[in-house]
Amino acid sequence: MLDKKGIAKRIAQELRNGWYVNLGIGIPTLVANYVPENINVVFQSENGILGMGPFPYDGEEDADMINAGKQTITALPGAVIFDSATSFAMIRGKHIQLTVLGAMEVSQNGDIANWKIPGKMVKGMGGAMDLVASADNIIVAMMHTNKRGISKLLKACTLPITGVKCVKKVVTNLAVLDITPDGFKLVERAPGVTVAEIQEATEGKLIVEGEIPEMVLE
Amino acid sequence: MNKVVENAEKAIEGIIDNMTLMLGGFGLCGIPENCISALVNSKIKGLTCISNNAGVDDFGIGLLLQNHQVKKMISSYVGENDEFERQMLSGELEVDLIPQGSLAARCYMGGAGVPAFFTPAGYGTEVAQGKEIRYFDGKPHLLESALTADFAIVKAWKGDTMGNLIYKGTARNFNPAMAMAGKITIAEVEELVEPGELDPNFIHTPGVFVQRIFQGVNYEKRIEQKTVRQKA
Numbered sequence A: 001m002l003d004k005k006g007i008a009k010r011i012a013q014e015l016r017n018g019w020y021v022n023l024g025i026g027i028p029t030l031v032a033n034y035v036p037e038n039i040n041v042v043f044q045s046e047n048g049i050l051g052m053g054p055f056p057y058d059g060e061e062d063a064d065m066i067n068a069g070k071q072t073i074t075a076l077p078g079a080v081i082f083d084s085a086t087s088f089a090m091i092r093g094k095h096i097q098l099t100v101l102g103a104m105e106v107s108q109n110g111d112i113a114n115w116k117i118p119g120k121m122v123k124g125m126g127g128a129m130d131l132v133a134s135a136d137n138i139i140v141a142m143m144h145t146n147k148r149g150i151s152k153l154l155k156a157c158t159l160p161i162t163g164v165k166c167v168k169k170v171v172t173n174l175a176v177l178d179i180t181p182d183g184f185k186l187v188e189r190a191p192g193v194t195v196a197e198i199q200e201a202t203e204g205k206l207i208v209e210g211e212i213p214e215m216v217l218e
Numbered sequence B: 001m002n003k004v005v006e007n008a009e010k011a012i013e014g015i016i017d018n019m020t021l022m023l024g025g026f027g028l029c030g031i032p033e034n035c036i037s038a039l040v041n042s043k044i045k046g047l048t049c050i051s052n053n054a055g056v057d058d059f060g061i062g063l064l065l066q067n068h069q070v071k072k073m074i075s076s077y078v079g080e081n082d083e084f085e086r087q088m089l090s091g092e093l094e095v096d097l098i099p100q101g102s103l104a105a106r107c108y109m110g111g112a113g114v115p116a117f118f119t120p121a122g123y124g125t126e127v128a129q130g131k132e133i134r135y136f137d138g139k140p141h142l143l144e145s146a147l148t149a150d151f152a153i154v155k156a157w158k159g160d161t162m163g164n165l166i167y168k169g170t171a172r173n174f175n176p177a178m179a180m181a182g183k184i185t186i187a188e189v190e191e192l193v194e195p196g197e198l199d200p201n202f203i204h205t206p207g208v209f210v211q212r213i214f215q216g217v218n219y220e221k222r223i224e225q226k227t228v229r230q231k232a
Helices: A004-014 A027-034 A084-092 A126-133 A195-200 B031-043 B061-066 B082-090 B100-112 B174-179
Strands: A020-023 A042-045 A049-052 A075-081 A098-101 A105-107 A137-142 A169-171 A175-180 A183-189 B020-023 B047-048 B069-076 B094-097 B116-119 B132-138 B141-146 B148-161 B182-193 B214-215
Touching: A004 A027, A004 A169, A020 A027, A020 B094, A027 A042, A027 A084, A027 A137, A042 A084, A042 B116, A084 B100, A098 A126, A126 A175, A126 A195, A126 B100, A183 A195, B020 B174, B031 B061, B031 B148, B047 B061, B061 B069, B061 B082, B061 B116, B100 B174, B148 B174, B174 B182
Parallel strands: A020 A042, A020 A098, A098 A137, A137 A169, B020 B047, B020 B148, B047 B069, B069 B094, B148 B182, B182 B214
Antiparallel strands: A042 A049, A049 A075, A169 A175, A175 A183, B116 B141, B132 B141
16 A cells, blocks of 8 residues: 555656646645656746746745745746736647646546535645646545545545546555446556455446556655 | 825725635735735725635734634645634535636736636536536536636735835735736835836736736744754
8 A cells, every 4th residue: 555655756757758737735745855866847826837846954044935835835946937817728729738636526428526525624726627628637646545444536526526527547555447338447556565455445337357456666 | 197196005095895816826826915904904805816826824814814803715725724614514604615727827817818628627527517628638627717806916025116026035925916817916026116227027917917906015924834953
């Protein structure tokens, strides 16, 4: 089974040279720590920066330099700052090649819910609705089940959705799954996790074809 | 042409109960701290505030919420503000949550004289309720209306007496789009300079969008999530 860092490491393997990438709050943010050595990508934060670098050294933080999670950040050489309208022009206009975001639920047809629990919790959608409505390549990073052990990979979302038929791939602590017209296609198992355990934790339709390889993480 | 006013109190003159305000900033980054303080002291109430977030409980727009001066918030994210969430869930506060990119575009379009536009964001969600859907290239889009405000209040790094503005870092965020969309736009800046001191090639907001400007004082510039790495 993977921890949050492991999920981020596995998603980092999906990065391709030259891509502009938007990382959401939470596990997705960790992906930046595991970019393979031979891969060059540029990270966008939707509050208005391309070329986001690592956190600043203690004492060098600047209140005017934050990411969309309101964390203090630095800018890499070649970085550029812009306003929110321009930032979402990049997103809406499909100039960003990969979006990684967290979710409360994903359905087998690629719907995602991650902004609201009616009557209980309202965080707001932030930029997530814009991202999922326009991005061609969306990977969800999340735990396979919630804190009560209930599957987050469902036949249909029960929470208010953020976008329809948009998620392409899900990476969880248990597995890598592709969203296909027929359901969640199991692509890889996390180290030490069996197909039966993944089946048990997946409420939506799980497609298992042949031997399912175990993930290879460095 | 001189748009300079003395301070935040003078800048907000004319703002009265039940007006609609735009306030720049993302989280606590790039918020007009001086004008928010002046609004808190003014006791003006019934405000509709258009702002990406609502600050935190004890800073930014959160101060206006605590004072019950806000009737309605139009925002995209309320995550870090417990009082906001409480007032929203209890129904004390009217809240219109809209996708962040749509919010930015609605302000920009409001300032640019485009009354409405189509965007894919929010299709199939609660956000789409009651909105016209039209297909372009086979893909569904929502008709979103532009936003304007009685007053837009923005924060910049440097500005000149003609209202030309330069922002610093990611404190730019919603400020340029909102500066365009105010019937009256107030800019508070960290450094106010004479015309000619800012390089025209590097101005972010042309002064034509700004009606009042002043040099702010005592900026706190709070950091919401201080995240650092250790030197190796």
